[in-house]
Every structure is written in structure tokens, then in C-alpha cells.
Amino acid sequence: MIHARGLTRRFMIKKESVDAVRGLDIDVEAGQLVAFLGPNGAGKSTSLRMLTSLLPPTSGTATVAGRDVVADPAGVRARIGYVGQKNGAGENFRVRDELVTQGRCYGLTRREAGRRADEVLDRLELGPLAGRKPGTLSGGQRRRLDIALGLVHRPALLFLDEPSTGLDPQSRANIWEHILRLRADHGTTLFLTTHYLEEADSMAERVVIIDHGRVIADGTAEGLKSDLAGDRVTVTLHDASETARAAVIAERMAGAGAVTTDGTTVWLRVPRADAALPEYLRHLEASGVKAATAETSRPTLDDVFLALTGRSLRESDETAPGAPAGETVPETVA
Ligand SMILES: Nc1ncnc2c1ncn2[C@@H]1O[C@H](COP(=O)(O)OP(=O)(O)OP(=O)(O)O)[C@@H](O)[C@H]1O
Numbered sequence: 001m002i003h004a005r006g007l008t009r010r011f012m013i014k015k016e017s018v019d020a021v022r023g024l025d026i027d028v029e030a031g032q033l034v035a036f037l038g039p040n041g042a043g044k045s046t047s048l049r050m051l052t053s054l055l056p057p058t059s060g061t062a063t064v065a066g067r068d069v070v071a072d073p074a075g076v077r078a079r080i081g082y083v084g085q086k087n088g089a090g091e092n093f094r095v096r097d098e099l100v101t102q103g104r105c106y107g108l109t110r111r112e113a114g115r116r117a118d119e120v121l122d123r124l125e126l127g128p129l130a131g132r133k134p135g136t137l138s139g140g141q142r143r144r145l146d147i148a149l150g151l152v153h154r155p156a157l158l159f160l161d162e163p164s165t166g167l168d169p170q171s172r173a174n175i176w177e178h179i180l181r182l183r184a185d186h187g188t189t190l191f192l193t194t195h196y197l198e199e200a201d202s203m204a205e206r207v208v209i210i211d212h213g214r215v216i217a218d219g220t221a222e223g224l225k226s227d228l229a230g231d232r233v234t235v236t237l238h239d240a241s242e243t244a245r246a247a248v249i250a251e252r253m254a255g256a257g258a259v260t261t262d263g264t265t266v267w268l269r270v271p272r273a274d275a276a277l278p279e280y281l282r283h284l285e286a287s288g289v290k291a292a293t294a295e296t297s298r299p300t301l302d303d304v305f306l307a308l309t310g311r312s313l314r315e316s317d318e319t320a321p322g323a324p325a326g327e328t329v330p331e332t333v334a
Helices: 044-051 073-079 095-105 110-123 139-151 169-186 197-203 221-228 240-252 273-286 301-309
Strands: 002-013 016-028 033-037 059-064 080-083 157-161 189-193 206-211 214-219 231-237 259-262 265-270 291-297 328-332
Touching: 002 044, 016 044, 016 206, 016 214, 033 044, 033 197, 044 059, 044 157, 044 189, 073 080, 080 139, 095 110, 095 139, 110 139, 110 169, 139 157, 139 169, 169 189, 169 197, 197 221, 197 301, 206 221, 206 301, 214 221, 214 301, 221 301, 231 240, 231 273, 240 259, 240 265, 240 273, 265 273, 273 291
Parallel strands: 033 189, 033 206, 080 157, 157 189
Antiparallel strands: 002 016, 002 059, 206 214, 231 265, 231 291, 259 265, 291 328
16 A cells, blocks of 8 residues: 655755655555654654655655555545644634535535535534534544544545644544544554554554654564563662662673663663562662662563664653553562
């Protein structure tokens, strides 16, 4: 459904060049749900805009839904749906009229556009809001309208740029419900960007991570986590003056990976946390370092990014820096 080779995009800003995307190679088969992850400015939107023919690549090639993005942009656009980051609907028409107009833009007759508008209104549970103006909708309702606009012409491939960003957890879950149903009912191929790592982890069958314009990881969330990250042991100490010593002890343990510290907390990456934690606690005790709490956690996609780049992908609003959001098993140490 998507085949890109060496796709690059360079922007010139005041004589300075920005390489937003540097050689994107990707193949997406029909029916896949791919989450495209990366930090701010990694090149996700630019990639999406090239794949949807909205932005010409500086170099490279891409065939999307069977059409070349450069040679046949109209052919690409006719076959795909694109839900951008900004609201797709205007303010003047009512919700149903927006959808009918969109359908007409895709060459549907008035009658067919009306039928399709009703279909997507029903699908996205927007029926009761059909007569409202978009400006009066809630954030979640408005995002559902954006998705409905991307679906009026029944594309086999839908691109979504951060479909759930800025929504409350309930609206996010609701958007995902619709996305997953779309796939289950119609086998729609979905290619989406998201900042929410947990969403990508649990919903997408394939995760592609981009950083500085290059793909740095591509696989299933489970595969990436077990290959590239590892379990984590978190120990907090009674006394911050002992943190450095506790870190050295952690580093000396067999199989120990990266060790990080912050205040009284020590984080240690290990292949098997259930075995490493008791051992670490024994070593600390033998050295006279007092632990206050200890817990283990499974790796997250943020851990994968951290392992690859040394940086965190996680947005500060979700969890404190360094603290993993995986499944945690807290236990208190005397
Ligand atoms: N029209 C433009 N002109 C100049 N530079 C641009 C333009 N669009 C994007 N860039 C730059 O290209 C890089 C990649 O931007 P892009 O929007 O693709 O990142 P992103 O991964 O989608 O980020 P975000 O998660 O913040 O949306 C950034 O450095 C950005 O400033």
C-alpha cells in the first residue's frame, strides 16, 4: 500500500537548510496499522505530507495506494484519506454539509455524497450533531468529524496525524475505538502518528520510530522492547548521599545495563528484573546502603527510544522524567 525509497525533504530557512526527512524507506502492506513515533521535530508530519502528496520530496520516490506521489498526486489523493493535525472542517457549514461538500470535492453526486455523509456520521457517532456548526463541538467530537471527513470517499488507506493529541483520556479511547473498528470492518490500512506511547504500544501491530529524519526502529512493540530495551529495577534510598555508591554497585552487577540516578533514586536496566532486584538489594545491604523502596517494571517504547538514542521520547506531561510507565510491581523494603 505504501512503498517509499530514499524519501528526503530539505527546507531552506533564511539560507539555512533543515533536513527534515533523510532517506525514508518504508513498505506498508494492505490492512496494516502502523504507528509512526518520534519526538517533536523528528520528521513525522513532513513524512506524512510527502506520502500524501501534499509536499513534494526533495529526492526519493514513493508509491502510495498504487500511485506515484510525484507523477500522479491527484491519483494518490483520490485513493487515500488524510486527517491532519489541524481541524479539517470550516466554521460556516453545518457538520453534515461539511461532509457532503467534502464528498462533492471527491466527485460524488449530491445524492451519493449525502448517503456517504450519513454513513460516516453514523459510523463516528456524530448523527445527533449533524445540524451543529463545527465550532460548537467538543474537542473529541471535532476530532471525530475530522476523521469522518477523511473517510467520506471510503479510502483504502487513511493517514492520521496525531488523531488523539490534546483530548481527554475518555475521548482518546473513543477515537481509538473508532479507528480499530474501521480496520476490523473494512480492513482499512492505517498509518498514524502519535505522541502517546501507550497507544502505539497497545493498538498498533507495527511501530516505526523516527528520529532526526531517519527511521531508527521498525517492528512490533513487543519485539522492539525485548530486543532493544530490557526490564528496569528502580530503587529509592533513604539518603541521597549514598546514591553515587548505589549506582557504582549497580554498574558492577553481572548483566547490568544503563544505570541512571536522580536524587535518591537509582534506575538499573537488566535482562530479568525479578532475578536482579533481590541480588541488587543484597549487594546494597552488604555495602551498608539503605534502600527505602524498590520496584521492577517491564520496558516501554520510551525505553526503546532511550536505548537507541540516550534520550526520552516521553512528553513531560505524562510521567516524571526517568520514571517508566510500564507494568510496575512495587514492594517496600524495610
Ligand atoms: N514548512 C517548513 N519550513 C521549514 N522547516 C520546516 C517546515 N516544516 C517542518 N520543518 C522542520 O522540519 C523538521 C521536522 O518537522 P516535522 O513537523 O515533520 O516534525 P514532527 O515529527 O511532525 O514534529 P511534531 O511532533 O512536533 O509535529 C523540524 O525541524 C521542523 O522545524
